[in-house]
Amino acid sequence: MTTTADHSKPDASPIVLEKKVVRSIKTPVILTAVAVLSIVLFVVFRRGGETTFTFAGGRVAPSLPQLVLPTTATCVVLTVLLAVLAAVSWWLVVRLARVPLGYSGVFAFLFVVTFLTWAAGAGSRPLPITSLLLGTVSLSVPYIFGAMGGVLSERSGVVNIAIEGQLLGGAFLAAVVASMTRSLWLGLLAALVAGVLVSFVLAAFAIKYYVDQVIVGVVINVLVLGLTNFLYSQVLAKDATLLNHPPLLPAIPIPGLSAIPVIGPVLFDQSIIVYLMYIAVAAVYVGLFHTRWGLRLRSVGEHPQAADTVGINVAGTRFWNVSLAGAIVGLGGAYFTLGSVGSFTEDMTGGQGYIALAAVIFGRWDPIRATLAALLFGFASNLQYTLAAVGSPVPSEFLLMLPYVVTILAVAGFVGYVRGPAADGKPYIKS
Amino acid sequence: MSGRHDGTRASDAQDAATGEAASLDVALEGGAGVPPDDERQPDRFSDALRQIVGGGVVISILAVVLALVVGAILIAVTDPGVQRAAGYFFARPTDTFQAAWNVVSGAYTSLFQGSIYNFGRPTFATGIRPFMDTLTYATPLIVAGLGVGLGFRTGIFNIGGQGQMLIAAAFCGWIGWSLHLPPVLHLVVAVAAGFVGGAIWAAVAGVLKARTGAHEVIVTIMLNWVAFYLISYLLRTPGALQAHGSNNPKSPAILPTAVLPPIFGPQYQLHWGFVIAVAATIVVWWLLERSSLGFKFRAVGENPHAARVAGISVNAAIVWSMVIGGGLVGLAAVDQVLGTTTGGFGSSIDAGIGFDAITVALLGRSRPLGIFIAGVLFGAFKAGGFLMQAANDIPIDIVLVVQSLIVLFIAAPPLVRSIFRLPTPGPRPPARPTSKAPVAPSAPKEVAAK
Secondary structure (H helix, E strand, C coil), X not given: CCCCCCCCCCCCCCCCCCCCCCCCCHHHHHHHHHHHHHHHHHHHCCCXXXXXXXXXXXXXXXXXXEEEEEHXXXXXXXXXXXXXXXXXXXXXXXXXXXXXXXXXXXXXXXXXXXXXXXXCCCCCCCEEHHHHHHHHHHHHHHHHHHHHHHHHHHHXXXXXXXXXXXXXXXXXXXXXXXXXXXXXXXXXXHHHHHXXXXXXXXXXXXXXXXXXXXXXXXXXXHHHHHHHHHHHHHCHHHHHHHHCCCCCCCEEECCCHHHCCCHXXXXXXXXXXXXXXHHHHHHXXXXXXXCHHHHHHHHHHHCHHHHHHCCCCHHHHHHHHHHHHHHHHHHHHHHHHHHHHCCCCCCCCCCHHHHHHHHHHHCCCCHHHHHHHXXXXXXXXXXXXXXXXXXXXXXXXXXXXXXXXXXXHHHHHHHCCCCCCCCCCCCCCCC | CCHHHHHHHHHHHHHHHHHHHHHHHHHHHHHCCCCCCCCHHHHHHHHHHHHHHHCHHHHHHHHHHHHHHHHHHHHHHHCHHHHHHHCCCCCCHHXXXXXXXXXXXXXXXXXXXXXXXXXXXXXHHHHCHHHHHHHHHHHHHXXXXXXXXXXXXXXXXXXXXXXXXXXHHHHHHHXXXXXXXXHHHHXXXXXXXXXXXXXXXXXXXXXXXXXXXXXXXXXXXXXXXXXXHHHHHHHCCCCCCCCCCXXXXXXXXXXXXHCCCECCCCCCCCXXXXXXXXXXXXXXXXXXXXXXXXXXXXXXXXXXXXXXXXXXXXXXXXXXXXXXXXXXXHHHHHXXXXXXXXXXXXXXXXXXXXXXXXXXXXXXXXXXXXXXXXXXXXXXXXXXXXXXXXXXXXXXXXXXXXXXXXXXXXXXXXXXXXXXXXXXXXXXXXXXXXXXXXXXXXXXXXXXXX
16 A cells, blocks of 8 residues: 555556456445345335434433434335445446445445334334434444554554453453552553553564464463453452442533534543544544654555665564554553443453454554444444334344444455555564 | 464474474484494484474473463462462561462362362272363364364464354254254264354355455454354244243253263263364364365465465365364364253353364464364363362463463464573574583574464
8 A cells, every 4th residue: 555566667668558447246246235135124024103213412412303204105215215326336337347435335324224214113212313323432432442553553564463352451450450549540541551561462472473463362362361350250359349449431521512412422422531532543543644653654564674674673663563552452441441331340342352353454454444444333233222222123133243244244345355564464584 | 364374383383393203313313223423423412302302392391381380370479368478478488488389289289180180089980080071171172173273274264163163053953953863873964964054154254255355354253243143043032943942042952862972981971072073183184184185275375376376276275174174163063062061052052162272273283183182281271170160269260371371382482492491493503612502592493484
């Protein structure tokens, strides 16, 4: 993506390249499949009655009036629209060779709206949009922190499978320190430190000993899981009031912004850790693509030999950026204990680090795309709670499955052959 | 992301193997044969010694020792008795060490007695029962480790052991309780169904990887969750996998004709699944080292581009490696469903084996014999860990810590060598002044190999 293959030939004769159009029909195939599924689900198994969407306000923001739609008619109209979009995507492939990502995004959004209308129809309880989005943000916080750490680490050339371990370590140490000192700031700091410590292990083995990074990452996850489980049952459980009873981060409404309906309570009436997340995403994006530090980081991950030649310390750059990545992920771990649950429990990250890793790859190692992917996963994870609350006909297991199926489809169809940083996972051995 | 390490590990293993063989030859020659050259003999002998001391086997043993030491420190530090004694450490330091020794030796004695031999029992037949338990726990770890290791050798990182085991459990379980077949045939069909179940679920990831380039790490992780929720749904749905007349999300019991019979009589848990594991180890060894399919696997794992140039279908190799590997992981579910928990299973039947298998495969360096030994070692930790938890009140999670440390240390031989101040294997650098001088912990061979 930055430096690799600009074949500028020195010879003067103009080379006329044959224009080869590679048509990828994967996206139209998937869109068509989803459209057919929609017809079956929303038209054949149509549901009557009315669907009610509510837009509740927050502590400051006012509520919006609720939206009542006739379920069957809305579903049929939207399904027809989906079918048309799927048909047009074939035409787009013929004309433009590929379907733009935004097109797929619009399609996916419409599908979700149709699905919600269908699932909350037939006299179900009203569907609370605000709480659906609020839950999405809450569930996405660890994913986004994890994804930012993953992007930083992998862009510098170190595969970070240890996101899970960094999250868990951060959650653990944040709980213990905040509980003992009764200070949230020290708890957040401890989470940072825990993430960095886990990163040190990853960096030491990956950069100093050239151990395969995937192996180190997986093993670190097991190590942190074993360590926190052991300490939890051996130490924490025996004196839970002293060691595992941290205070919860309070929500701080941002004046002005938090008064916007729906968006205010969802985005701007959150705890400090969520605001830190916004800062982290912005900082990673700006830092990575618009600063000298980011250029060095990317160069070390794309072509370490070239970076070394111009005087960049490859091992050092990687080491400190992996540590920084660990600090960011560790902060995300603090969200479990200080932000949402209020105490540490065994294996409380439950594989969310791996989902963050999926967000990194789904987002093609780009901070903004990875954040969007993380939000998508958060939305899908949250959908089941909301739909269970309104009493939808779909078994909860299939809703729970949805984010994972969507990811598989996305990775297979929309993302396809992803190209990560060229030197990602390759140790650099200075000769 | 996963393509590189297999090659390096394979070549590592090869290096280690040839190195050991060479050193053995040298040692034999030096000891029994007529030394061709008096002056060279001590050199060659010390080279041989360096090979043995610095080589893979010693590193593995030292890694285990080191991990156990770290585990001991953890146990001692977190023990309330030790903490109390440490409160007056400067008044009577011996108390602290005494308390630490007591708790650590107690824990590791339990670990040994729970996994190898219980000296508290009167007869050999009852005393050896812990070892039989070890082998029982090792059985699914070995077959699943073989499946994951096969993927490693092909350059595929299969984290989907959990999902493959769950689907395999559903397949072989359904055959096991719903079909009525003659005894031996029933068992064979059920085992085969388990293999097929795991193979199908792994094939999804393999085909997606080969066809669309979808990253197998993501797809297998996602398929784990899909399988988990699918099986959870089926287990609570009457008429699917749920036992009749039950409200629990649990399957019916396996019919006696499909149960894997015990090998050494009913007093031991060890069942015929272990024989399958031994056979699988041999088959996978033959597949990888002697068959043309295995050669293609290894070629793709070492360098897919070179393999493609050589006319090997990389996609076919990936799919077949996933199919066979997934089938092997499925056999781990067979061990669980038809061997250990024959009374019906829930959605946690995989018992974390799918993930343990990754560490087993890593520890065994993706070689069948290595995986077998690593599986037995981890089985011993599991069996002993349960006794340690029951008898000494030490959480079994310490086993996870020790296991992961072992893999970490084994993955970084230079680290272990520098801790124990071992020499670096390989030919002696010519400029070295004396053989007694400490060797720098840098390992040129590893560096070259990676």
